[in-house]
Amino acid sequence: MADRDTEGSKDYQVDVPARSEPFFLKGSNELDWGLKNRLANIFDPSSGRTVMLAFDHGYFLGPTSGLERIDLSIVPLTRWADTLMCTRGILRTTIPPTYTGGIVLRASGGPSILKELSDEQLALSIDEAVRLNAAAMAVQVFVGGERETQSIHNLTRLVDMGNQAGIATLGVTAVGTDMVRDAKYMRLATRICAELGATYVKTYYVEKGFDTVAAACPVPIVVAGGKKVPEQDALRMAYGAVQEGAAGVDMGRNIFQSENPSAMIQAVRKVVHEDFKPHEAYEFYQTLKHETA
Ligand code: R5P
Numbered sequence: 125m126a127d128r129d130t131e132g133s134k135d136y137q138v139d140v141p142a143r144s145e146p147f148f149l150k151g152s153n154e155l156d157w158g159l160k161n162r163l164a165n166i167f168d169p170s171s172g173r174t175v176m177l178a179f180d181h182g183y184f185l186g187p188t189s190g191l192e193r194i195d196l197s198i199v200p201l202t203r204w205a206d207t208l209m210c211t212r213g214i215l216r217t218t219i220p221p222t223y224t225g226g227i228v229l230r231a232s233g234g235p236s237i238l239k240e241l242s243d244e245q246l247a248l249s250i251d252e253a254v255r256l257n258a259a260a261m262a263v264q265v266f267v268g269g270e271r272e273t274q275s276i277h278n279l280t281r282l283v284d285m286g287n288q289a290g291i292a293t294l295g296v297t298a299v300g301t302d303m304v305r306d307a308k309y310m311r312l313a314t315r316i317c318a319e320l321g322a323t324y325v326k327t328y329y330v331e332k333g334f335d336t337v338a339a340a341c342p343v344p345i346v347v348a349g350g351k352k353v354p355e356q357d358a359l360r361m362a363y364g365a366v367q368e369g370a371a372g373v374d375m376g377r378n379i380f381q382s383e384n385p386s387a388m389i390q391a392v393r394k395v396v397h398e399d400f401k402p403h404e405a406y407e408f409y410q411t412l413k414h415e416t417a
Pocket of ligand 1: 179209349378
């Protein structure tokens with residue numbers, strides 16, 4: 125039988141105020157515990173930033189370059205990703221359940237690259253997101269697009285479902301090919317996503333005025349990598365984004381289409397989590413590349 129508790133042995137430290145620390149992510153302080161815990165599985169609490177590895181492109185592009193065999197090209201990279209962004213089909217079939225970082229599930233879809241892309245609808249139920257242990261669900265928002273209102277409605281429905289289950293919602297600003305990718309547009313699109321309840325927002329980096337995009341958005345922003353560019357340029361973009369207020373990157377093609385994807389994702393980590401300058405990160409990339417050649 126356990127010893128009886130004795131009043132004299134207790135220490136309540138009555139002079140020490142109860143700990144009450146603000147949550148490390150912008151705009152997230154008032155969220156419920158479960159949501160914060162999931163966000164801490166997407167963003168590294170020590171740097172406050174994330175390297176999300178995005179390979180959900182197949183949901184409208186099919187087996188695009190670098191994603192023909194996700195088991196061979198992406199799975200070996202997952203050890204360097206804070207978070208994976210993918211579809212439920214790839215998660216179930218290809219990603220080992222031993223992966224313990226955050227999972228961001230693609231939650232909208234419909235049209236392929238052959239059709240009007242803004243015509244997406246929600247493509248995931250909240251039960252599936254819970255079953256698959258998602259930390260967040262991602263939905264495309266086409267501000268200025270042909271189906272703008274429909275895509276905003278997808279976002280708000282997902283926010284309602286996600287908040288109820290304690291799963292974050294990532295609003296993805298999708299910019300039509302005919303639109304100007306400038307700070308003015310990005311401020312509009314990201315702010316609309318945040319105002320309508322997105323837990324965090326994905327957008328594109330712009331050379332001029334990205335700091336105003338980040339400042340005007342009350343929730344964390346991550347930047348997509350976009351089309352494949354030379355490694356130095358992708359590292360420069362990632363550096364500019366985090367230095368000007370982004371909470372990390374959601375990078376796909378500039379990692380998995382790189383000449384050396386494992387070296388590239390590690391170099392991106394240096395920029396995002398350790399504030400490496402672009403030239404330092406590129407040197408690091410080159411060193412790893414030669415080591416693994
Ligand atoms: C695009 O719609 C996908 O959601 C990608 O996850 C996103 O664009 C990031 O990938 P990338 O860095 O290749 O642009």
